[in-house]
Amino acid sequence: MKMSLAQRVLLSWIFALIFLIMLVLKLDSKIHWNWFLIFLPVWAFDTILILMLIVNMAGRCKADFDPRDGEQSLKRRIWYLIALLLKLAFCLTLCSLLESIASVLVSVVCIPLWVLMGGALVELGHSVFHSRRD
Amino acid sequence: MLFSLRELVQWLGFATFELFLHLLALLVFSMMVALKVDLSSLHLSWWLVFVPLFAADGLSTYFTAIVSIRLYQENEKRLAVLRLLWVLTVLSLKLVCEVLLCQKLDDQDQARDLWYGLIVSPLFILLQLLMIRACRVN
Numbered sequence: 135m136k137m138s139l140a141q142r143v144l145l146s147w148i149f150a151l152i153f154l155i156m157l158v159l160k161l162d163s164k165i166h167w168n169w170f171l172i173f174l175p176v177w178a179f180d181t182i183l184i185l186m187l188i189v190n191m192a193g194r195c196k197a198d199f200d201p202r203d204g205e206q207s208l209k210r211r212i213w214y215l216i217a218l219l220l221k222l223a224f225c226l227t228l229c230s231l232l233e234s235i236a237s238v239l240v241s242v243v244c245i246p247l248w249v250l251m252g253g254a255l256v257e258l259g260h261s262v263f264h265s266r267r268d
Numbered sequence: 269m270l271f272s273l274r275e276l277v278q279w280l281g282f283a284t285f286e287l288f289l290h291l292l293a294l295l296v297f298s299m300m301v302a303l304k305v306d307l308s309s310l311h312l313s314w315w316l317v318f319v320p321l322f323a324a325d326g327l328s329t330y331f332t333a334i335v336s337i338r339l340y341q342e343n344e345k346r347l348a349v350l351r352l353l354w355v356l357t358v359l360s361l362k363l364v365c366e367v368l369l370c371q372k373l374d375d376q377d378q379a380r381d382l383w384y385g386l387i388v389s390p391l392f393i394l395l396q397l398l399m400i401r402a403c404r405v406n
Contacts, residue, residue: 139271139275139279139405140402142271143279143398143399143402144399145270147398147402150395151392154388154395157388158384162383183270186270187269217269239306240302240305241306244298244299247298248295251295251298252295254291255288255292255295258284258291261273261284262284262288
């Protein structure tokens with residue numbers, strides 16, 4: 135079952151709104167929750183995305199699946215899974231730094247984010263310049 | 269992942285090249301934040317750290333102005349005005365948020381009355397606008 139654009143936007147919108155509200159309350163010292171708790175909407179959203187990706191990839195195991203359709207799609211889904219894991223790694227290390235569990239440099243915390251952004255830039259750049267050539 | 273690039277372009281109202289520009293600016297900005305926090309001996313000003321984001325906003329405005337003028341010349345007047353209005357609204361809300369955040373970070377003592385709820389309020393407005401636009405695009 136494919137969700138419509140409005141449904142997918144609503145899903146992202148709700149989690150973004152809750153996260154922003156919790157972040158603002160924490161930064162303004164209105165609540166004194168743990169940073170891992172503040173990031174709860176992020177964890178929940180990422181878990182939903184990972185589950186959706188895994189279910190989608192498991193669809194390849196169905197008997198009526200035509201492997202000619204899915205070669206490109208599988209590579210793309212693997213990249214999406216890696217991207218999600220990189221984002222999770224960034225958020226986890228950031229929370230650990232903010233909670234003073236680990237004392238690491240901010241540059242080390244940002245490495246997964248930079249790899250993720252670099253990958254996204256390559257993908258975006260490819261579609262910008264590829265379509266220009268066409 | 270959740271959205272295809274085509275859906276993102278339709279929903280956000282920005283061209284792929286503009287999305288590329290903003291993402292590149294965000295990458296450079298995150299590097300400069302890391303540099304500022306890790307190497308405090310460099311004494312980088314927060315205004316300097318925010319320069320990539322301001323530059324991306326400026327370039328995006330320029331790009332949108334050019335596209336709108338060309339659309340207007342090709343007699344797509346309604347589309348040109350709508351595109352210009354939408355992009356300028358989004359960029360100005362983003363810019364207000366960036367300037368307020370920069371002011372808060374640069375001078376924590378003087379900007380004590382500037383609470384984070386106020387700084388993020390343009391983003392809350394932007395979220396509502398994006399939701400309305402998603403319903404229209406859908």
